[in-house]
Amino acid sequence: MMRLRRRGQEVLLTFPSFLWLALFFLVPTALVFVLAFRPADPFGGIGRGWTLATLRALADPQYLAIAWRTLWVSLVATVICMLLALPTGYAVARASLRRRNLLLMLIIVPFWTSFLIRVFAWKSILHPEGMIKRILVWFGLVDANASLLYHTGAVILVTVYTFLPFAILPIYAAAEKFDFRLIEAARDLGARPFESFRRVFLPGIRQGLVTAVLVVFIPALGSYVIPDIVGGPGNELLGNKIAQRVFVDRNLPLAGGLSIVLILAVLTPLLAVLALQRQAARAVAGAGEEKP
Amino acid sequence: MKRSRFPFVMTGVVLVFFYLPILILVLYSFNSSRFGGAWQGFSLKWYARLFHEPAIWDAARNTLFIAILVTFFSLVLGTTSALALHRFSKSRLQRFHYTLIYTPLIVPDILMGISLLMAFVAAGVKLGMLTIILAHVTFCVSYVALVVLGRLQDFDFTIVEAARDLGASSWTAARRVLLPMLAPGLAAAGLIAFTLSVDDFVITFFVAGPGATTLPIRVYSMIKHGATPLINALSTLLLVLTFTTVFVSQRFSKTGALEGGQ
Numbered sequence: 001m002m003r004l005r006r007r008g009q010e011v012l013l014t015f016p017s018f019l020w021l022a023l024f025f026l027v028p029t030a031l032v033f034v035l036a037f038r039p040a041d042p043f044g045g046i047g048r049g050w051t052l053a054t055l056r057a058l059a060d061p062q063y064l065a066i067a068w069r070t071l072w073v074s075l076v077a078t079v080i081c082m083l084l085a086l087p088t089g090y091a092v093a094r095a096s097l098r099r100r101n102l103l104l105m106l107i108i109v110p111f112w113t114s115f116l117i118r119v120f121a122w123k124s125i126l127h128p129e130g131m132i133k134r135i136l137v138w139f140g141l142v143d144a145n146a147s148l149l150y151h152t153g154a155v156i157l158v159t160v161y162t163f164l165p166f167a168i169l170p171i172y173a174a175a176e177k178f179d180f181r182l183i184e185a186a187r188d189l190g191a192r193p194f195e196s197f198r199r200v201f202l203p204g205i206r207q208g209l210v211t212a213v214l215v216v217f218i219p220a221l222g223s224y225v226i227p228d229i230v231g232g233p234g235n236e237l238l239g240n241k242i243a244q245r246v247f248v249d250r251n252l253p254l255a256g257g258l259s260i261v262l263i264l265a266v267l268t269p270l271l272a273v274l275a276l277q278r279q280a281a282r283a284v285a286g287a288g289e290e291k292p
Numbered sequence: 293m294k295r296s297r298f299p300f301v302m303t304g305v306v307l308v309f310f311y312l313p314i315l316i317l318v319l320y321s322f323n324s325s326r327f328g329g330a331w332q333g334f335s336l337k338w339y340a341r342l343f344h345e346p347a348i349w350d351a352a353r354n355t356l357f358i359a360i361l362v363t364f365f366s367l368v369l370g371t372t373s374a375l376a377l378h379r380f381s382k383s384r385l386q387r388f389h390y391t392l393i394y395t396p397l398i399v400p401d402i403l404m405g406i407s408l409l410m411a412f413v414a415a416g417v418k419l420g421m422l423t424i425i426l427a428h429v430t431f432c433v434s435y436v437a438l439v440v441l442g443r444l445q446d447f448d449f450t451i452v453e454a455a456r457d458l459g460a461s462s463w464t465a466a467r468r469v470l471l472p473m474l475a476p477g478l479a480a481a482g483l484i485a486f487t488l489s490v491d492d493f494v495i496t497f498f499v500a501g502p503g504a505t506t507l508p509i510r511v512y513s514m515i516k517h518g519a520t521p522l523i524n525a526l527s528t529l530l531l532v533l534t535f536t537t538v539f540v541s542q543r544f545s546k547t548g549a550l551e552g553g554q
Contacts, residue, residue: 006380009379010376010379010380010383010385010386013372013373013375013376013379013380014372014373014376014380014385014386014389016368016369016372016373017369017370017372017373017376017389017392017393017433017437018373018389018392020369020429020430020433021392021393021396021430021433022392024408024411024426024427024429024430025392025395025396025404025407025430026392027411028407028408028410028411029399029403029407031407031410031411031414032403032406032407032410035410035414045413046410046413046414084302084306087298087299087302087303088299088302088303088306090299091299091300091302091303092303094299103303106307106310107306107307107310109535109538110310110311110314112487112534112535112537112538113314113527113530113531113534114491114508114511114527114530114534115491115493116493116508116511116512116515117317117511117523117527117530117531118313118314120317120511120515120523120527121313121314121316121317121527122313123515124316124317124320124520124524125313125316161309161310161313164306164309164310165310168306193296214398218398218400219400219401221400222400222401222402222403223400223402224401224402224494225493225494225512229515239400239402242402242406243402243497246406246409246498252409252410252413255406255410256406256410259402259403259406259407262400262402262403263403266398266399266400266403270398
């Protein structure tokens with residue numbers, strides 16, 4: 001009787017959120033895969049019957065080029081984020097408790113402000129009449145006719161700006177738990193500073209590094225607002241193409257097809273990390289069994 | 293052993309990188325020039341003009357209305373979900389439930405936007421305020437559930453049992469003991485849901501349809517059509533609002549600021 005009641009309570013508490021997410025998350029995601037094989041109807045809806053038109057349209061080399069650009073822009077942004085987040089996360093973890101809380105606040109607070117507004121701020125800075133351009137031209141570093149905006153570099157810069165705090169936080173969290181005496185030990189045993197950093201510190205915060213890479217790389221793959229506002233027509237990513245199919249030529253099935261490409265691009269690094277972690281766990285378990 | 297100064301210098305550089313664009317944005321909201329580039333003297337005229345833009349205020353009203361409903365519904369759904377995840381953590385149903393709560397956090401916004409749009413179109417639901425609210429609740433539930441779950445995990449449930457032993461019904465124990473103790477967690481979760489709803493652009497843009505406009509959608513079309521200093525003024529007001537909220541919530545809970553933001 002008690003167990004039955006407990007079971008009833010569990011179902012009652014689970015039911016609302018479960019049903020909601022099934023209805024508004026699972027079903028819509030599954031629907032993307034199904035509707036990609038429907039024809040588009042001229043009024044921006046979804047037609048009847050089945051077709052492979054979307055698959056054929058995806059074979060267009062322009063989509064391959066855009067998928068490729070999305071991949072390498074996200075990759076470059078992730079690498080830059082990691083290069084900046086590593087020393088920052090390390091410095092925050094090594095600061096005194098009071099300074100640490102202040103630094104964390106300073107890192108997080110700007111990112112409570114609207115995302116659109118931050119992207120817009122960069123648009124006005126990089127603008128041909130904007131501040132950075134004037135300074136660079138004044139120093140003779142940039143030609144007066146060169147454009148900083150509508151450039152792949154601008155997309156990468158703003159992507160780094162947007163996702164950097166999300167890379168710093170997991171690295172800080174891992175570094176905070178790291179026993180820094182290990183570095184001292186390595187130095188005492190003759191390791192050079194960089195060597196002790198690379199061979200002791202980095203492996204020690206591996207979990208934080210993996211999380212940091214994923215929280216930058218995955219949203220970067222799906223970014224749409226950044227290339228739309230600072231990238232211009234020559235620097236479109238998959239997200240822009242999806243939006244164009246929806247808002248410009250109202251072809252929902254093709255937008256669905258492009259979304260499937262994006263889903264696969266997101267799943268690949270995730271599954272790779274899961275597989276590597278499972279392998280590592282098995283290796284540890286295996287090493288444990290070998291002991292007498 | 294001498295420590296390298298390099299990480300601390302880098303931290304300084306990163307902080308300048310974070311704040312400089314925001315400072316410039318605020319500075320130029322006081323520029324009397326129509327165009328962003330040259331400084332032509334201090335002026336408050338863009339703030340004054342803001343008050344004569346009914347479209348902005350309509351959008352702000354929609355945004356607020358949506359955010360309040362979304363906060364309420366996602367708090368209810370997220371809290372029941374967290375209670376289930378916590379109390380029955382070992383059951384197979386909850387393992388699946390946890391995956392279902394966790395996955396939306398990983399999915400890029402644009403995928404959630406397009407899949408919801410396709411579902412609404414396929415089901416023949418008219419796009420507008422309703423679809424925006426449904427979409428916002430969907431991405432807020434996960435954040436609320438995880439924040440509340442975090443609070444529940446360092447929560448002493450023997451107190452609830454004590455209340456039951458002393459004769460409280462399970463409803464009374466939930467209302468008079470569990471709820472007040474959970475209140476700070478619920479406040480933090482509610483604040484996150486509210487902020488996410490107010491700030492969301494991508495998903496809203498996909499499911500809004502032509503009729504319903506929220507503040508981010510309004511700001512986006514202003515950016516696209518180039519009403520520059522007006523956006524700076526609006527942004528500055530929003531920044532002041534955000535910083536005040538963060539500051540106030542910091543006073544209430546010392547850890548609140550670390551648990552959210554997009």
